[in-house]
Amino acid sequence: MTEKKDALVTEITPQTEDFSQWYLDVVRRAELADYSPVKGCMVIRPYGYAIWELIQQALDRRFKATGHVNAYFPLFIPQSLLLREKEHVEGFAPQVAWVTKGGDEQLAEPLAIRPTSEVVIGTMYAKWIQSWRDLPVLINQWANVVRWEKVTRPFLRTTEFLWQEGHTAHETAEEAQEETLKILELYREFAETELAMPVVSGEKSESEKFAGASRTYSIEALMGDGRAMQAGTSHNLGQNFAKAFEIQFQGRDKSLQHAWTTSWGVSTRLIGGVIMTHGDDSGLILPPRVAPYQVVIVPIQRGNWQETVLPRAQSIRDELVKSGVRVFLDDRDAYTPGWKFAEWEMRGVPLRLEIGPKDIEKGQVVLVRRDTREKAVAPMAGLTAHVGVQLETIQRALLDRALKFREEHTIRESSYEGFKQVMDGRPGFVVSPWCGDTACEAQIKAETQATLRNIPLDAARWSDAEGRATGPPCLKCGRPAVAEAWFAKAY
RNA sequence: CGGGAUGUAGCGCAGCCUGGCUAGCGCACCAGACUGGGGGUCUGGGGGUCGCGGGUUCGAAUCCCGCCAUCCCGACCA
Numbered sequence: 001m002t003e004k005k006d007a008l009v010t011e012i013t014p015q016t017e018d019f020s021q022w023y024l025d026v027v028r029r030a031e032l033a034d035y036s037p038v039k040g041c042m043v044i045r046p047y048g049y050a051i052w053e054l055i056q057q058a059l060d061r062r063f064k065a066t067g068h069v070n071a072y073f074p075l076f077i078p079q080s081l082l083l084r085e086k087e088h089v090e091g092f093a094p095q096v097a098w099v100t101k102g103g104d105e106q107l108a109e110p111l112a113i114r115p116t117s118e119v120v121i122g123t124m125y126a127k128w129i130q131s132w133r134d135l136p137v138l139i140n141q142w143a144n145v146v147r148w149e150k151v152t153r154p155f156l157r158t159t160e161f162l163w164q165e166g167h168t169a170h171e172t173a174e175e176a177q178e179e180t181l182k183i184l185e186l187y188r189e190f191a192e193t194e195l196a197m198p199v200v201s202g203e204k205s206e207s208e209k210f211a212g213a214s215r216t217y218s219i220e221a222l223m224g225d226g227r228a229m230q231a232g233t234s235h236n237l238g239q240n241f242a243k244a245f246e247i248q249f250q251g252r253d254k255s256l257q258h259a260w261t262t263s264w265g266v267s268t269r270l271i272g273g274v275i276m277t278h279g280d281d282s283g284l285i286l287p288p289r290v291a292p293y294q295v296v297i298v299p300i301q302r303g304n305w306q307e308t309v310l311p312r313a314q315s316i317r318d319e320l321v322k323s324g325v326r327v328f329l330d331d332r333d334a335y336t337p338g339w340k341f342a343e344w345e346m347r348g349v350p351l352r353l354e355i356g357p358k359d360i361e362k363g364q365v366v367l368v369r370r371d372t373r374e375k376a377v378a379p380m381a382g383l384t385a386h387v388g389v390q391l392e393t394i395q396r397a398l399l400d401r402a403l404k405f406r407e408e409h410t411i412r413e414s415s416y417e418g419f420k421q422v423m424d425g426r427p428g429f430v431v432s433p434w435c436g437d438t439a440c441e442a443q444i445k446a447e448t449q450a451t452l453r454n455i456p457l458d459a460a461r462w463s464d465a466e467g468r469a470t471g472p473p474c475l476k477c478g479r480p481a482v483a484e485a486w487f488a489k490a491y
Numbered sequence: 492c493g494g495g496a497u498g499u500a501g502c503g504c505a506g507c508c509u510g511g512c513u514a515g516c517g518c519a520c521c522a523g524a525c526u527g528g529g530g531g532u533c534u535g536g537g538g539g540u541c542g543c544g545g546g547u548u549c550g551a552a553u554c555c556c557g558c559c560a561u562c563c564c565g566a567c568c569a
Contacts, residue, residue, distance in 0.1 A: 020563080028502090039560070095568070116569095149568060150492065157568070218569095230569060269569055301527050338529040345529095356528055366528080449565095491569090 019225035019276075024154070026275055030284045030347045033154045040152035040159035044268065047347065048155075050292035051271050052162065056142065058194045058289065059164060059266070062186050068138040068166060073120045075144075076111040081119050085244035088118065091211020095147040097159075113146045118212065118237070118263055121167045122245035129169060129249050129259055136179070137169040155272035156229070156491055163267035169247060169259040173238070176260035177215075180236040181457075183264045184217045187232040195270065196287040196398035197221050197277045198406055199231055200429070200486055202454035207438050210263075214238030220453040220486065222406045223276035226427020228453050228488035231273050234264035272491075277402050278371075284348030285370055287398050288391040293328040295320060295387060296344045298337055300356025313355050316365070316383065323384045325391070345370060350394045351387065371397055410486075416475050419487075423448040429488050433481030435474035444476050450487045459484045 027033050032048030044052065060070070076099065083089050092115045099111040114120065125137060146160045166183060170176040188201045199219035209216040213235040221231045241247070242258035251257045278285040288294045299305060299313040310331060317329045328349075330340050337354070344352060354366040364377045367387075371394055378386050409428025413419045422430050434441070434452065441452050455461075461483040462471030471481030 024562085035561075037560090145569095147568075151567080161569075163569080233569070265569075267569055298528090303527095305527090336527055336529090336531060338527085338531080340530085341528095342530045354528065358528075 020153075022279075023272075023276060026279055026283050026346075027154045032271065032275075032284075035154075038159070040149060042154045042158050044162075047292055048271060051274070051286070051290050052268055054290040054292070055194070055270055056164070059190060060140075060142075062190060063140050063164075063166065066138075066182065066186065068140045068168075070141060071139050072141055072143070073117050073124065075114055077114050077117075077119050079110045079112060081123060082112050084119065085212050085241055087240070088212030088244075092116070092147075095149065097146050097148050114143075115145055115147045116263075116265075117141065117143070117145075117165055118167065118241055118261075119245070122241045122247060122261070125167075125169050125259070125261070126245050126247045129247055131249050132171050132251050134249060135169060135171045135259065136175065138166075138179075139168070140164055140166040153272075155268055155275070157269070161267050161269070163265050165263060165265040168262045169242070170261070171249075171251070171257075171259070173260050176238070176262050177236055180215070180217060180234050180262045180264070183262070184219065184232075184234040184457075187219050187234065187264075187266060191219055191221065191231055191270075192399060194287070194289045195274050195277070196289075196395055196402060197231065197273055198399065198403045200454060200456055202456035202459065202486065204233075204454050205438070205441055205452045205485070207441060208452065208454075210235045212237065212240050213263075214240065218454050220488075220490075221273050221277060222402075222409060222429060222488070223273070223491065224279065224405075225276070226409055226489075228429065228490040229269070229273050229276070230453070230490065231270060232264070232266040235262060237261045237263060278398055279348075282342070283346030285398065286348035286350060288350045288395045291348065291350050292326060293344075293349050294326045294391055295328075295351045295353055296340075296349045297327060297329045297353045297355065298340045298344075299329070299331055300337055300354060300359075301333065302357055305357070308357060308360065309355060312360055316353070316355065316380075319384050320387060323388065325384075325387060341368075351390055353387070369394055371401070414472060414475055419444075419450075419475050420448055423450045423487075423489065427489060429453070429486050431484055431486055432475040433472045434483060434485040435477055435479045436469060436482035437474075437477065437479075440474060440476045444487070449489050451490050453486045453488050453490060455483045455485045459486075 030047065031045045033042045033044050036043045096115055097113045099113065100107055128134065129137065142164050144160055144162050149157050149159055152158050168179050170179060184201050188199055191197045191199045199221045201219045202217065204216040204218055210233060215236040217234045218230050219232045220228050223229055239258040239260055241261050247259040247261065248256055249259060274286065274290065275284060278287065297313050297317055299309045313329055313331065317327050320327045341352065348370065350370050352368040354368065359365050363380045365380060365383065366375060367378050367390060368375045410431060411422055411428065412431045413422055414433055419430055419432060430450065445451050462469060462481060464470050469480040469482040473479065474481045
């Protein structure tokens, strides 16, 4: 706006039509990530990486608690192996990067850089699994993958990205399905608890299914601009990969059987989701659970503050750290308090603690919430406990706010005209009866840009004993619907 | 990959149309002083292969060609 503002963040406004520019500004100014010399590849900077580490820890805890273990598989996939599962290779072929030379020598067989690891892991599982006693295999890996994307955006879609991919093998179809849904629920709970990001968890349609899967489930979140984002997927691969990679075992009944496998993953994309779910005009807002700094202490530099205020600030910091709070004491002399306030707000620190000479006289500090900007004084006595409560309050308030936003932007609509109007004007989810036909879904997408995000597990489903659809008319074609589906324009 | 736009200091831009002094401005940065409870003030400084590569010209940030990158809109995708 004015010449002074470029160092400021006041022009960051998710409410405007330029949400996308706002997003890019936040990513860069908050120092979450930066562009690299390689097309489509970003550098995750320390502040952004710290968020990823917190996400990793929270997820890893949950994986281990459900019996999964970590391992690591290679980055390269021999071409011949990649070609084994037909649907899988067709789905990923356009996005695969290849290594054709090693040093000066042409490779006898090109190596794909993994776009995902079903192939390598499936190959290894074939070696490791002989008997029903070897099952289940419950392995996760934290890794990077490469997909040659045409359009990239920091965190949301980059050529190389970090993720976790779980790969499990089971004795029965029922167990594999149970695992698939268990992880879907784990993701949902994780997103809501840690990221304060409410999600719709449900099943993908045939056309949106993972290449090679029998069934794909996803969690879908709603961003601040009303577009949906797929935040995680869980696939039941049936016996497709087991057959392609000969993962066979001898069963309890002595017969030779193919294993039932699953795979599931979430990526650094989640960070993009956090930014776009909670951010506001002043920049980032981080849920306390994944905030690298949950509290920033700003000492008011006045008079002989180094002798009076600073020691007090330091002891508060030490006490908070001792109780497990992530704190940064911003004692940099070069910046004014006002500058620091704005800076840390832009970087999304959930709670700011101000302490100055006046506060020390009164035995108090000033606490300011990032989400509401509410300023309140808190007595020095019992401060640590109070901060803990405040952080929990903020975490919950962010989830409530996001939930309310989603509810306000979710509309039920059964006529196609109404559907088109809503999609055209007001972004968000539209919930409509759908016939289950892929062609119908494709037409909706072509005409409105909206895609079927998923059919929630608890959505209304209509079919008779023979499996025929018996629901109300499909929004597009008018034939009886099989279920109520959630549509949105998506990232 | 199609359509459009942009690329000049860390960031945001002017200069280009109509080629020519030492490439400029704001913020940021460095030094010092005064300041300090919502992005302070003053003084003095440093920083540029003008995205990259060719070409035209006595001379190119400026004109021409090619490439690359980024952004927006589509098609494709976590």
